[in-house]
Amino acid sequence: MLGLAGAFAPILGIGSALGAVSAIGIKFTSIVGVMPFLVVGIGIDDMFILMSGIAEAPSLGASSIEERMRYMLQKSGIAITITSITDLLAFGIGATSVFISIKNFCIFTGVAVFFCYLNQLFFLCPAICLNEKRTRQKRHFLSCMKIKSSNEVSKASLHKYCCTGDIPENRGDVESALEKYPKLFVIRFLLKPILGKIMIVIVFMAYIGASVYGAINLKQGLSLYNLVSDHSYFYKYSVWDEDYFTTEPIITFVGVALAVMFVITILFMPHPLMVFIVTITLVSILTGIFGFMHIWDLTLSSITMIHLVISVGFSVDFSVHICHAFLTVRSEKRDKILQLAFDKAGGPIFNAAFSSLLGIAMLGLSQSYIFQSFGKVMFLVIGFGLLHAALFLPLVLWFLFPCFSTKKDDKNNIQKPTPLFSICAEKYDKNDLSQDNKEPIQISNIIDLNVEISRKLNLKHISSCTHSANLSLKCIQSIPVVYAIDKVLAYTHKKVAIYSSGKHELSYWELFHSLED
Structure with a gap:
């Protein structure tokens, strides 16, 4: 049902844009018919990012719905905000075109992107919250009736698969095959082994060589005969006259769009090296x-100009997602942080690319040059964006990992503060009372403390217990905590009381007393 809500959000945005823009007197032109394919792709991309955020949040057993929603918006809300603003600004730049059809297209699509973003926040997010409540109450997704756990039904049957279920404990419980297996293939066979990394470098060098060759030979000018039938008299005339047709300063438009994307990246990702990498x-x-426009027999014209300006905004999307994931994961090992970052962002990226390609695939059936050229350019944008986000960019971030790591200096054993923190928080073994938990928990505000302790211990906070009278104290653990505020690191410890339930297994925790040095 969340999938339907996610698909409905951009559809509502499209309807709102058509009504609002038409109401102020801007005419609907034929090229505006491409807009729904574009906006649906953007909306589905945002949906996958939000769903990835809620899947990454601490489980319902270890945190409240409010904490999970806060976690989702903290992690994924920034990502969809960056991509929505970059897309919106790209269309804003395109709206300055002197061509009426291009200007109207950018206005319609920009307004649709804005409404789509609002719908993600005020329609899809409430739908996710309602789904969280349904999941916690163990209700069926369709009938909303109470269901039994799958462990309570012994035999495999249609009833077990359709009318039973369990509360998801981790990300793997809610991932689809399209999210899970492509990223596993990329991690295991391309990003992790040395041979895979060498193959990526070779492919990238071939890509750059072909791109530069094509870009040097790319022709500028609109071939008017592409706009009419091959059998038209105007077709023959346009072939003769095409050398005298003038166009807008296309490179200037693309340059302005690139500069705007650079500024937006600085504002939302204030890490100089990351901004440079994204650029x-x-x-x-x-x-x-x-380059590949030349190979695909497209020219640099007023028609493809709008596609190129749009591509500037879209090209940022996948790169921002993988960079944002790299900034938020925690580890001190190169291969581990690469795996964690791609595991977090890889699924949504593959899903978004696949859904966007499905959306533009129908344009291939059109006989219109405008629609065909749009489909070709968007295919290149999505394909190269996916190629960079899945292969090239993770390898670059892996190579530059020492610039981000927070490894201790062996000389003075002091951890150097840095804008990017990567502290590993491994799960606590419920059955091992002797575990020291020496790996520190890192937080940036006090609100995250309970969530992170629950995540580290893999236990529930005592506030979620409904039978506290039946709990017995098993041990007191001292957990190191690092408060990361801007570039300042503050080290301390929290003492935690760990309780067992009537089944004699560790189940709940609470803070034992206040902070101590």
């Missing part, structure tokens, strides 16, 4: 689009 990735993708 270089964007230039690489645009070079590939220019």
